[in-house]
Amino acid sequence: MKNIPGLKITENSSSKRILDIKIKEEIINELINLFKRFDLTAIEYKPFTRFTVAKYLDDLINNKLSKYLNDILRDRKTGCFIIGPETITTETNDVFLVKLSTAITHLIGTPNHDSMTGKFYARFYVKHEDKSDSYLRKAYTNMDLHTDGTYVKEITDWLLMTKINEHNVKGGETAMLHLDDWEHCEDLYNDPIGRQNFTWGSPKSKNVDYKVEHPIFSSDENGNPKISYIDQFPEPKNMEQGNFLQKLSDALEESKNKIITKLPVGSSIIANNYFWLHGRRPFVENKNILRELLRIRGKFPVN
Numbered sequence: 001m002k003n004i005p006g007l008k009i010t011e012n013s014s015s016k017r018i019l020d021i022k023i024k025e026e027i028i029n030e031l032i033n034l035f036k037r038f039d040l041t042a043i044e045y046k047p048f049t050r051f052t053v054a055k056y057l058d059d060l061i062n063n064k065l066s067k068y069l070n071d072i073l074r075d076r077k078t079g080c081f082i083i084g085p086e087t088i089t090t091e092t093n094d095v096f097l098v099k100l101s102t103a104i105t106h107l108i109g110t111p112n113h114d115s116m117t118g119k120f121y122a123r124f125y126v127k128h129e130d131k132s133d134s135y136l137r138k139a140y141t142n143m144d145l146h147t148d149g150t151y152v153k154e155i156t157d158w159l160l161m162t163k164i165n166e167h168n169v170k171g172g173e174t175a176m177l178h179l180d181d182w183e184h185c186e187d188l189y190n191d192p193i194g195r196q197n198f199t200w201g202s203p204k205s206k207n208v209d210y211k212v213e214h215p216i217f218s219s220d221e222n223g224n225p226k227i228s229y230i231d232q233f234p235e236p237k238n239m240e241q242g243n244f245l246q247k248l249s250d251a252l253e254e255s256k257n258k259i260i261t262k263l264p265v266g267s268s269i270i271a272n273n274y275f276w277l278h279g280r281r282p283f284v285e286n287k288n289i290l291r292e293l294l295r296i297r298g299k300f301p302v303n
């Protein structure tokens, strides 16, 4: 395991493919002070301040963090890490976590505009009651394995999900599946229907007023499978596409190689969006459950 001063790096207890990175308390304390220079309005209104907070973080890790995180995300064998403060205190609060998540994402690229909130990030709650039109906020339903950015024009190379807070939560664990661990990958990747163009739309709450067309499977520069898929948004054009989607959905959900992991409060999970699928297990029913999440999706740096 790599040794970088300021960080505690271990293998995730559920998977060799996921790295757990804890930022040591002395670094977090320095960050808390440095981050005070900008309030959230500045971070939201002035894109360059996001790079400034990212530089504060990288400088404190002797400029080694940026390279390390980029290496993990591009490495087909891993492509995923969980990062967060070593200890959670009253000062590592929601505002701090928004800034820390902003800093992390600006070390790995630039975020896409999130149409759901009109910002570069989205904060949202999962609660007992929900009237929304997608699975994102439905606590008691399994959120099936999927990738992000399937219905938008923007390139979505990676995604970050931060658990800002939670109360009265049982269940709701993160489910992850790496394409190379998936028993049915070869079979479905080689099916010509998966290479056809599918139409992808989205429900009203997503605020995206166009549809896109793309196949489910493609290949990277080394010939490895890439996937772009979510169950709710493809609009099959015919029986062939409809049946393929059902077969794909069943083959993903029945996989025995899903990784089930509990994201600690204050931590973020970041994954390569081409060869990792993510989802969420249902919560155990409780009228008082509350989970607050933050998400950022984006692309790798462009020069």
Ligand SMILES: [Fe+2]
Pocket: 146, 147, 148, 278
């Ligand atoms: Fe997602």
